[in-house]
Amino acid sequence: MNIALTAADGHRLAAYKAGPEDATRALVIVQEIFGVNRHMRRVADSFAAEGYAVVVPALFDRTERGVELGYTGDDVTRGRALRGEINEHKTLLDILAAAGALPAGAARGIVGYCWGGTVAWHGATRSSAFQASVGWYGGGIAAAKDEAPRCPVQLHFGEVDASIPLTDVHAIEQARPEVEVFIYKGAGHGFGCEERGSYVEGDAEVAQRRTLEFFARHLGG
Numbered sequence: 001m002n003i004a005l006t007a008a009d010g011h012r013l014a015a016y017k018a019g020p021e022d023a024t025r026a027l028v029i030v031q032e033i034f035g036v037n038r039h040m041r042r043v044a045d046s047f048a049a050e051g052y053a054v055v056v057p058a059l060f061d062r063t064e065r066g067v068e069l070g071y072t073g074d075d076v077t078r079g080r081a082l083r084g085e086i087n088e089h090k091t092l093l094d095i096l097a098a099a100g101a102l103p104a105g106a107a108r109g110i111v112g113y114c115w116g117g118t119v120a121w122h123g124a125t126r127s128s129a130f131q132a133s134v135g136w137y138g139g140g141i142a143a144a145k146d147e148a149p150r151c152p153v154q155l156h157f158g159e160v161d162a163s164i165p166l167t168d169v170h171a172i173e174q175a176r177p178e179v180e181v182f183i184y185k186g187a188g189h190g191f192g193c194e195e196r197g198s199y200v201e202g203d204a205e206v207a208q209r210r211t212l213e214f215f216a217r218h219l220g221g
Contacts, residue, residue: 019048030116033079158187
């Protein structure tokens with residue numbers, strides 16, 4: 001269902017919410033550059049089916065409300081433009097607002113994809129709101145690799161991601177040896193999104209299994 005959140009600076013934003021209200025494990029799920037679209041709702045519902053309470057904040061509400069993009073070249077261009085208009089500090093406020101909407105007392109994690117993968121990294125390094133963080137193909141993580149996570153982190157990257165070179169991935173590994181990093185041979189950017197041409201079903205299933213196992217270790221399960 002759709003809910004409204006209020007960030008610490010007074011900004012009101014929409015969010016998609018799913019899962020049991022009395023869950024003992026909960027997740028903030030962070031969107032790609034395509035908004036809280038059909039794919040992100042599917043991701044949220046899949047975690048909810050595993051017993052997690054989940055909230056997916058609409059980060060683009062800072063600049064334009066109700067954004068749901070597809071995966072064409074024009075959608076990519078528009079999504080990048082929208083992302084570029086949003087301050088990282090404001091995005092952090094929005095994910096903290098989402099965390100506040102999770103069930104009281106639940107162990108809280110964060111997972112993000114594409115842009116959201118980077119935001120999930122910031123959630124781990126720039127806040128103490130989460131007990132575990134997972135990022136899938138977050139392109140901005142390498143630039144923030146010197147920021148120390150305050151909770152366990154797991155990262156997933158495609159070997160042939162055109163926007164995240166392996167040199168960046170290896171730099172992250174070198175800078176943050178405490179972080180679990182998985183590289184998927186032959187996979188590109190967005191390999192976990194079933195609506196993209198880069199989707200790799202087998203790799204997506206393995207990455208999801210690793211994600212669930214990681215959260216089970218750190219959030220209980």
